[in-house]
Amino acid sequence: MTVCLNGEEVAKKIGDAFPNSIDIADKATIIAKSEYLYQIAEFLKNNSDLKFDYLANQVAVDYMDYFEVVYNLVSLEYNHSLTLKVRCNDRENPTLPSVVSLWRTADYQEREIYDLMGITFTGHPNLKRLFLWEGFPGHPQRRDYL
Amino acid sequence: MEIERPKIISSYEIDLAEVERITQLKEKAEKSVIPDPDAWIDEELRRGIGLTTVDAVLDWARSRSIFPLMFGLACCAFEMIGTAASRFDIARWGMDIFRWSPRQADLMIVAGTLTWKMAPAVKRIYDQMAEPKWVIAMGACAISGGTFRESYSVVPGINRIIPVDVYVPGCPPRPEGLIYGITKIHKKITQDSLKRAKT
Numbered sequence: 001m002t003v004c005l006n007g008e009e010v011a012k013k014i015g016d017a018f019p020n021s022i023d024i025a026d027k028a029t030i031i032a033k034s035e036y037l038y039q040i041a042e043f044l045k046n047n048s049d050l051k052f053d054y055l056a057n058q059v060a061v062d063y064m065d066y067f068e069v070v071y072n073l074v075s076l077e078y079n080h081s082l083t084l085k086v087r088c089n090d091r092e093n094p095t096l097p098s099v100v101s102l103w104r105t106a107d108y109q110e111r112e113i114y115d116l117m118g119i120t121f122t123g124h125p126n127l128k129r130l131f132l133w134e135g136f137p138g139h140p141q142r143r144d145y146l
Numbered sequence: 147m148e149i150e151r152p153k154i155i156s157s158y159e160i161d162l163a164e165v166e167r168i169t170q171l172k173e174k175a176e177k178s179v180i181p182d183p184d185a186w187i188d189e190e191l192r193r194g195i196g197l198t199t200v201d202a203v204l205d206w207a208r209s210r211s212i213f214p215l216m217f218g219l220a221c222c223a224f225e226m227i228g229t230a231a232s233r234f235d236i237a238r239w240g241m242d243i244f245r246w247s248p249r250q251a252d253l254m255i256v257a258g259t260l261t262w263k264m265a266p267a268v269k270r271i272y273d274q275m276a277e278p279k280w281v282i283a284m285g286a287c288a289i290s291g292g293t294f295r296e297s298y299s300v301v302p303g304i305n306r307i308i309p310v311d312v313y314v315p316g317c318p319p320r321p322e323g324l325i326y327g328i329t330k331i332h333k334k335i336t337q338d339s340l341k342r343a344k345t
Contacts, residue, residue: 132299133165133263140298 003080029083038097055103060117062143098123116141167266175306209335215251216244220258222285222318229321248274259287260301272308283310286317
């Protein structure tokens with residue numbers, strides 16, 4: 001069975017590489033700062049002890065005060081998993097770095113999030129709407145969408 | 147009928163052409179509902195005496211060999227598949243094969259939720275079907291949008307896009323319900339053939 005890694009231990013490793021890049025870390029999840037997201041993702045993928053080579057799922061949640069994007073990472077080699085979260089406080093123009101160049105799963109997932117939640121992913125090769133058509137007014141999965 | 151062939155070069159232009167189709171359809175559809183061709187419900191249909199026998203044979207042949215279009219949009223499609231499979235077996239009504247091409251089909255069973263993004267495709271498939279053609283709206287979503295009526299992406303009833311002959315209510319309707327709807331289509335064909343011939 002896939003072992004869920006302790007977030008505090010992984011956060012310590014990330015903290016050694018990138019100081020002050022983690023906001024909160026508990027046993028289940030790591031909440032990272034959004035400006036460090038790409039470096040952390042690259043570190044988690046390429047570190048020889050972690051090797052998270054598979055992005056199983058990517059979800060965006062609207063908490064009204066901020067958006068949270070959840071990355072469910074799995075290592076197929078070591079058979080362990082990790083939940084990485086990033087918060088996005090800007091409601092008007094939320095922006096996050098894209099991780100498509102690391103995990104190809106993120107291609108459609110980020111397009112879906114852009115479509116329904118309106119979060120822009122910088123560095124995405126083809127960021128356009130996935131389910132709705134171009135020019136659709138608003139982003140319907142936001143909680144303030146009527 | 148004339149088919150538009152947009153000159154498409156890049157994928158962005160495909161997107162733009164799609165947007166144009168959807169917005170045009172949406173503007174037209176939100177204003178009005180296409181009236182159902184329901185003259186067949188009126189029992190007092192007068193037929194020409196000379197034509198009666200030919201008509202009867204034509205009706206019999208048509209109504210007993212309807213080919214449905216293989217076309218499922220959502221969960222209702224499984225009830226449609228169940229209707230076609232051995233337990234309910236619509237081959238008993240001469241509907242042996244679900245046709246893959248709209249050119250060969252007579253009956254369109256719209257089984258499931260229709261979204262605005264899918265609506266141009268449905269309209270196009272309907273236009274591609276050869277006359278005479280009939281439409282069954284299967285399930286609550288196809289009839290009125292169902293639970294998703296207020297949703298941003300769902301067409302509130304397919305009669306805004308294409309004319310509907312028979313409505314089969316249910317969420318989803320049982321195969322018996324769909325078979326009842328098909329027998330209603332048979333009744334419609336036998337009562338309405340000359341009226342159809344004019345159009």
